[in-house]
Amino acid sequence: MTGIRSYNRRVLVTGGAGFLGSHLCERLIARGDEVVCVDNYFTGSRRNIAHLLGNPNFETIRHDVTFPLYVEVDQIFNLACPASPVHYQHDPVQTTKTSVHGAINMLGLAKRLNARILQASTSEVYGDPAIHPQPEEYWGNVNPIGPRSCYDEGKRCAETLFFDYHRQHNLPIKVMRIFNTYGPRMHPNDGRVVSNFIMQALKGEPITVYGDGSQTRSFCYVDDLIEGMIRLMDSPAEVTGPINIGNPGEFTMLELAEHVVALTGSRSTIEHRPLPQDDPKQRRPDITKAKSLLEWEPTIPLRDGLERTIHYFRSHFVD
Numbered sequence: 001m002t003g004i005r006s007y008n009r010r011v012l013v014t015g016g017a018g019f020l021g022s023h024l025c026e027r028l029i030a031r032g033d034e035v036v037c038v039d040n041y042f043t044g045s046r047r048n049i050a051h052l053l054g055n056p057n058f059e060t061i062r063h064d065v066t067f068p069l070y071v072e073v074d075q076i077f078n079l080a081c082p083a084s085p086v087h088y089q090h091d092p093v094q095t096t097k098t099s100v101h102g103a104i105n106m107l108g109l110a111k112r113l114n115a116r117i118l119q120a121s122t123s124e125v126y127g128d129p130a131i132h133p134q135p136e137e138y139w140g141n142v143n144p145i146g147p148r149s150c151y152d153e154g155k156r157c158a159e160t161l162f163f164d165y166h167r168q169h170n171l172p173i174k175v176m177r178i179f180n181t182y183g184p185r186m187h188p189n190d191g192r193v194v195s196n197f198i199m200q201a202l203k204g205e206p207i208t209v210y211g212d213g214s215q216t217r218s219f220c221y222v223d224d225l226i227e228g229m230i231r232l233m234d235s236p237a238e239v240t241g242p243i244n245i246g247n248p249g250e251f252t253m254l255e256l257a258e259h260v261v262a263l264t265g266s267r268s269t270i271e272h273r274p275l276p277q278d279d280p281k282q283r284r285p286d287i288t289k290a291k292s293l294l295e296w297e298p299t300i301p302l303r304d305g306l307e308r309t310i311h312y313f314r315s316h317f318v319d
């Protein structure tokens with residue numbers, strides 16, 4: 001935190017109207033911060049933040065982070081970037097611009113204000129990992145020219161920029177590598193596996209599993225993730241990251257499909273489709289660092305998180 005102001009801490013959240021951003025805004029307001037939410041509503045929506053709009057500590061700005069922004073804040077959480085393959089591949093050039101120009105603009109702002117800045121990076125920086133689970137020291141196995149590269153390489157470049165601003169300008173940075181997260185306010189049509197399976201199950205449509213369904217993912221419930229994000233931001237200055245935040249519990253896609261069918265009480269059947277290009281075979285965080293440096297670990301079991309998510313999808317998109 002910077003400055004000697006006696007009023008509330010003012011926090012900028014880019015991508016604040018998105019899935020994770022809206023939960024973060026909510027948590028920051030609940031602890032008494034003033035929140036400036038910046039979003040261009042590419043994948044986010046006003047509905048995600050509708051319940052915050054009347055709050056005197058909450059302010060929104062429609063803005064694209066690829067352009068400079070001038071606001072006065074004490075902390076910056078940089079979340080702006082489409083996160084699901086269907087969305088980030090829709091306009092791949094814009095995706096890279098959002099990650100890279102967005103990082104440059106937000107880092108420039110942080111430098112001017114000497115504000116602490118956190119980057120929402122991703123487990124995708126590990127690509128199709130050759131080691132398992134992935135510790136932060138692993139440099140990754142990323143295709144630089146494939147259809148996912150706009151996201152993976154954009155996020156890798158953003159990490160580079162964060163560390164160069166830190167080394168060159170002594171900027172207080174935090175880099176968080178987020179693994180698959182799910183929960184209420186996920187986009188229903190984002191093609192991500194949890195939302196896909198739940199929507200298909202609720203509509204009684206076949207559940208589409210890519211390949212034989214033996215590829216694994218780990219799923220972190222959004223409340224756990226946001227807790228980790230806030231702990232990282234508030235951690236001592238020397239904790240820069242990168243730091244993995246995710247749930248190490250590993251499930252195959254087939255297991256996830258079966259859970260969703262059971263919890264929704266659906267009659268959906270499981271249908272196999274060809275594996276998309278560069279789809280990672282397994283992904284699981286090593287959270288040793290998060291445990292020791294942030295005293296953080298996930299607490300919400302998959303079953304509970306899925307129940308809450310199913311409840312949200314049922315009440316918002318199906319009933």
Ligand SMILES: NC(=O)c1ccc[n+]([C@@H]2O[C@H](COP(=O)([O-])OP(=O)(O)OC[C@H]3O[C@@H](n4cnc5c(N)ncnc54)[C@H](O)[C@@H]3O)[C@@H](O)[C@H]2O)c1
Nearest residue numbers: 015018019020040041042043044064065080081083178181
């Ligand atoms: N959800 C996950 O599992 C996950 C995993 C790894 C990393 N992340 C990262 O976390 C962040 C948030 O992801 P999410 O799941 O909430 O996705 P999301 O798509 O719901 O949220 C992203 C938000 O950024 C906004 N945005 C996109 N481009 C923008 C731009 N140029 N200017 C301003 N706003 C812009 C969108 O409108 C949206 O509100 C992203 O940076 C993503 O890469 C998420």
